[in-house]
Structures are given as C-alpha cells and as structure tokens.
Amino acid sequence: MRTYLLPSNNILEFVTKLSETGPVFYPILEDKNVHMVKFNKDKDFSPVFTKIRSVENIKHFLFPSRDVVAKFPKDRHWKSEQQFLFGIKSCDLRGIDVYDRVFLNWDPVDPIYRQRRENTTIISMDCPEPEDCCFCTLVGLNPYGESVCDINCTPLSSGLFFEIFTERGQEIIDRMPTIFKEVSKDEQKERDRIRKQAIKMLGKINDRSFKVDLSTRVENAAREVKREARSECVECHACLHVCPTCYCFLLSDHKKGKDIERVRTWDACYYAAYARVGGGANPHYDITERFWNRFLCKFSYFNQYEGFYACSGCGRCYRGCSGKIDIREILWKL
C-alpha cells in the first residue's frame, strides 16, 4: 500500500484541485457538532479532521432520502456527477459496505446506486478522538479506514498521512504529485501512536465486548428482554433514520408534468404500517416485535448474509434517541 504526506499547508490546494472535477464534501465543526459541507473556493475553509463522524449520516450522498428511480412511460438514463467525500470515518465506511452488498452485490444491481457509487471517491479519515457514543471496535471495525475507501488519511501534526487503497486513489495523487511528500519514519510512528491511542480510548469507553454468539442471543431473546429493551422507546424512529446502515425503502408513484415518477424514500421497520398488507394483516403489529426486528436485522440476518453486523458503532442512534436508549447496553445484557 503506497503512502504519502500532504503537508498541512497544501490541504487547501489539494481540495481546490479536487473540486475542479466535482463537488468535495468535508467536515466542519458547528455548535460542537460535525457537519459535512460542500467546498467553496471563495469561502472560508476550516475543516475538522480529528472529531468523530458527522451528525447526519452520510448515506444521503449515495442513497438519498428521496430518489426518483424510474420514470414512465419512458424511462431515462441515469447520470450522476463526480463527487468526493473527504474526511468521513470508518463507521461510515461500514455503512457504504452494507449498501455496496445490497445494491451492487445482491442480484439485480441497482443501476441508480451504481452510477453514484462509481462516481464517488472516498477519502476517509482516522478517528483519533472517539466519544462516549462510539463503539466501532465492538462491531469488528478499527477507528480508521481499512477497506471500502479509495484513500484513508491520518491527521498528523505535520499534515495528512495518505494511504492509498485503489487505483482511483492513486490517480488523484498522480494528478498533483508536487503537493505530496514522502512519509518519514517519524510520521509513520506518529500514525501508529495515534491509532493505538484511539483504540485504547475506545477500550475505556466500552469496557466489555459483545458475546461471540451475539447473533444467536439476539435471535433467542426472551419476550421480557425485548419488552424491557423497548420500554423507553417513544417510536420517534430517529434511530433508524440516522443509521448509516439501514437500507429499508418504499417505492411510490407520483405525477410530475406529463410523466409519472417512481420515487424511492427511506422507510423504517418501526413504522406500524411497515409490513401491513392490503387486506389489513400485519406481521409487525406489535411494537416490541418491531423494535426487536432492528436487532434481528442488524445482528442476526445481515450477519448470516454477509458475515458482519449491519451496525457501524457510530452511536448516532444513541445520540438521536428521544428515550436515550443505548444499543450497547441492550446487546451487552444478552
């Protein structure tokens, strides 16, 4: 894997050059929260690379909350523009990994997702300052990009340590070789130290692992356990809408001018009508079962399909929950 150093002074030039081929989205800090914003060369550029993932999940960039997926009578060819996600975290890479499996690997390929995905360059960033909500290490991840991304960066005192994962990532470096430097041994050591420190912090935040047979425990959970787990749930569904791995959606048809558009919107399995059929029968009529469906989906079924949990450990569900339900507490108790 090739590595480079982008000195701090050259970051603006790097982003400016990237933005010549498509919009670049990067993290900023606003009111103590991280948000992804679009780079504008005429405005202030104050990225924040050391904080945790953005408040909003980043699935909007590949799988928008509202998306026209077909038009009739005549369909259209799907076009999407090049875009760059610069500074997203390892937890959000897990989300993209889930979407890649569902929309690209599972037959049939979703052509709309594929277009966007092929036009999206992912430059992820280490997460050196995990917070109380973070638990990526409990779901099999490290707090830095190891796959899915084209490039992963580690913020060092002297700049950004680039590690290249794909040809597309290498092409970016090759387009602007003069702004990069070789990585020194000291910088390599600094990166290792930052990563070790981040993992250590996560170990302190989460002092227990999930059981190795978590999937089976989720499947076999007793009714009382499920009922207690959802006792504080007020059915606001925030946990599902902020989740970077949830992929449920609903298709609906709407008139737009002379055409009819088939629109895909995010859906959530906590909605009472989610599984109701035309005749009125509803397999998920009970909130306790709906609540637990989320756990089954993420920690049992998806694990059976793909061999990893459809959970990124980002903690957005905990931060967004009206009832302050901590998914870790529920899973630890199983």
Add this chain to the structure above:
Amino acid sequence: METVNPSRESDKMSEQSQSERFSKEVNPYYPVPAKIKKIIVETSNITTFILGGMPINFEAGQFAELTVPGIGEAPFTPSSSPYADDLEFTIMKVGRVTSALFDLREGDMVGVRGPFGKPYPLKEFKGREVFLVGGGVGFAPLRSLFLSLVHNIKDYKKIYVRYGARTPDDIVYKELIPKWQKSGKVDILLTVDVGDDSWKGSVGVVTVILDEIPVDTNDSPAIVCGPPLMMKFVTQRLVEAGFKHSNIFLSMEKNMSCGVGKCNHCRVGKFYVCKDGPVLTWQDVKGIEDPFL
C-alpha cells in the same frame, strides 16, 4: 404532488419494449407497459384481468408487481398458465392499488415488473401425486400451478385439489372446475363456509375436506395458498397427516415494495419472500414465530 386518474393517464403509456427502454442495463424498478385485454368478474369482489400478449415470461410460483399508473403497484401471482398466450391475474379488491385497478377498463394500460421469486420445483414433483389446497382468492396462484401440471399431466401420478370459499358465490373459476374435474388424473373437492339452497357439496372450512387425504403423504408434495388463518390450520393438518415438512409448500406473499430483495418489507425471519419465496416450505419457516401473520 398529485396522483393520477388511471383511466386517463394510463392511455398515455407507450408500448415500449423492454429492450428499447434501456439499452445498457435493465432498471429493476421500471414496469413493462401492458394492455388490459379482457376483464372477467369472478365474484362480487374478485376479478380476473387478462393482459394481452405476454409482457413477462414466468414459471408457476413466481409473481409480478402490477402497476396502476400514477397510483402505485402491488404484488400478484399470475393465475394463468405460463404456457398461455396472455397473462392473467385474479385479484381481490382489498386496498388502494386493487381499488384503483378495479376502476380500469378493457383497453387501459397497466405496468408489469417481474417475474420475481423462485418457481415451484416441478421437476421434483414428477412421478408423484401432487396435493393442492386453496382458500378464497388463494386459489388464483394455485391455478397457475394447476394449469402447468395439467399441461404436462403425463409427468404426474395424479393431481388433487382441495378448495374452500366462503359461499358458493365466492368460488372462483366456477365454469372451469367441472371441465378440469372430467380429466381422469384430477380429483377436485370443494367446500364452502356457508352453503345455500343450490349447494350440494361440503359445508365448513377447508379442513373439513382434509379429513381424508388420499395421497401417499410420505412422498407427495402439498401446496397451500390462502388466507393466513387457513394456511395455519391446513399446515397443522398436513403435518398431522404425515407430509414431510420439506414437502409442504406455503405461499408466503407479504407486503412487498421492490420485489428484488432490497427494500426489506417482505422479510420473514431471514428469508426475503420476494427472492427466496414467494413459496417457502414448512421446513423453512416452522422455527419462525407465527410465520403466517
């Protein structure tokens, strides 16, 4: 955003072929346009829609999403033979999409996506007695299977059909049943929950005609389709009668949106009914709490 009156808007759908509409790749969310050739009223709330030509090629057991332009789509299993020239759906009016469908006229356009799901393993049925149990409009998908079996009748030992409806008026395909019954290798028994003066057959729910099961239950496949409660009790009866759990085929149609195993709506346990089903065996689903709901 406004919805569209299907009877006006559907006329505008072009009869664009599947290959024309997308040269590079198929969009799985786009429906193939099809014209309603004929409408047959089966009962007070069940109607058969015959779509001209064969907009999709399917095998018995597979289903399709039917679009009412501007209203939306819903999943249905064809009731016609896969070998027929036209595609038929026998549909009960129950919800938003089916209500809009019932407002359409002959000549109107609809959209069809599919086929989706896995077909019945007909090769495995060869040389065996095949036992079909249907309830209400649940007989529609079984008709497609029945016609497939009859098409190659020499391949099977005998075909048994057990069908229950609420009243004699609710029996679908009334005019076809006597014709089917005349074939020597077909045995059909009907029952109704409530009879009338003209009804000479059994009265009671479908399990009353399952007291005697004249097939080799150790070897024969049983295929069940009907309302959830009927499916539950029929399955119990078939298990009692000695059918192998892997030989009890259950039509598990659920709420579906995408039809291609992505949107998650139809999942029963770990199974995507749209991809792994829509027909699953009792062996597959018996560990799931109330799979028929």
